[in-house]
Amino acid sequence: MSARDVPMNAPARVPTPQPGDPRLARLSLNQRTTANWSLREAVEGCAAAGLGTIGVWREPVAEAGLAVAARMVRDAGLRVSSLCRGGFFTSGDPIGDNVTALDEAAALGCDALVLVPGGLPSGDRDLAGARQRVADAVAALVPHARDRGVRLGIEPMHPIFAADRGVISTLAQALDIAEQHPPDVVGVVVDTFHVWWEPGVLEQIARAGQRIVSYQICDWITPLPADTLLSRGMVGDGHIDFAALTRAVSAAGYRGDVEVEIFNADVWAAPGSDVVATMTRRYVEFVEPHL
């Protein structure tokens, strides 16, 4: 077994699962994990690796053209696990752009829109007010999401991002908002990077139950890379207990896709096919047995 895991360049510890391996049935590549691939390359890379789903971002979809992108995914026999990203609810008038994002998700045949809450507007120190604006915007989006058959997934973000990206800091907080609406319309995104440290996270995952819209995985590594936006690690390279979190997500009733989403300059510098191969190995080692 001469394969090596990226980005640590360590010998692979398990054989690479091959296309058709039933263990890959729920694994999805979030396309930002292979940021240097075009949408077409990512779609082809998923298909070649035997993945059935891909998580896509609005910008590369727009670049390819919405209809072209939808056909590209479909023609490769893939499904879109989630669309990233709506949200950014804390400043400006965010509803119009989020309605557009819901339309895009529907056109892609995707039933999950990931909502990044948004940070504090420049010079604004009113965190409670910003959090309330997120709740208000979610409420305003509910009828639009219901119309389009797309679920809103509120993504709580690690407190490292509370100031500049995501004022919703815990799964508990996201659920407080989601629970004001029907579970088939508003739920939460469980991203291991964001919630692994949360006190009582297993209980919050149980509380989420059918509201888990997406389960996203990557690791928390130390020392933390200098750019906090690129500080996510390959599954298994860090400190997160994927067994415990995955068991909790499964016990909550989640039967959906498991998306690998890693923003990391070293991962991005590696060939996309090596990234996908490493992620499938790590997934069958650390995550899949606990689903």
Place this chain on the structure above:
Amino acid sequence: MSARDVPMNAPARVPTPQPGDPRLARLSLNQRTTANWSLREAVEGCAAAGLGTIGVWREPVAEAGLAVAARMVRDAGLRVSSLCRGGFFTSGDPIGDNVTALDEAAALGCDALVLVPGGLPSGDRDLAGARQRVADAVAALVPHARDRGVRLGIEPMHPIFAADRGVISTLAQALDIAEQHPPDVVGVVVDTFHVWWEPGVLEQIARAGQRIVSYQICDWITPLPADTLLSRGMVGDGHIDFAALTRAVSAAGYRGDVEVEIFNADVWAAPGSDVVATMTRRYVEFVEPHL
């Protein structure tokens, strides 16, 4: 008014409070804010600026010699607001060294030992287990702290440090531990950098009540500096609502010192006297009116 604030080199917005100004009565310099000053320089710097207290660290105290350090502080007419730091409870056998730290605090005439919880041991992903070890170690220290008349201040740390420095991530979690013991022996440290993002933080400060052992202030700035350990900002340069947090701490009954503790390479690069002058200006602008 030609004074300039460090490290941003912006014109000072308020006159520098002078020695004898009653607004400085509760302001303390944590000596790590002026990391390039020796203990003697920090003591002299505090006295020159009209501060009555200083927060000291064990390493520079040991370097000066415990008795010498105690006399140095006393001879300058100062008091020690807190000793940093005990804790690091999650690996090894931490009790002995913490008992020594309690002895040092008592010798310095200081009644507050700041406890940094400690991170996950290398390769260990059991966060719940590490958190339990913190609770167990605090319990083991209680009789020693009571004997010496020194309060244990559990410092919840921003989740950015959950893996490598402090597994207690919220004021709520720290209080869950502290409340198992008498309030005159075990309390919490409220550090704005660590807790500003916490959902319900104002309620948790109210809950803390008489258990607030130390109130430490610095800001959360973005973009976050590359070294997370040096990512704290000068009060007023970032996103933290000092008015709200300070009012809550005051309403909880806290009448103790307010320590400025900033780890930041740019702050450290500035002359110590400029750092102290800036911090006194920022304190009277952002914090003192709300006490």
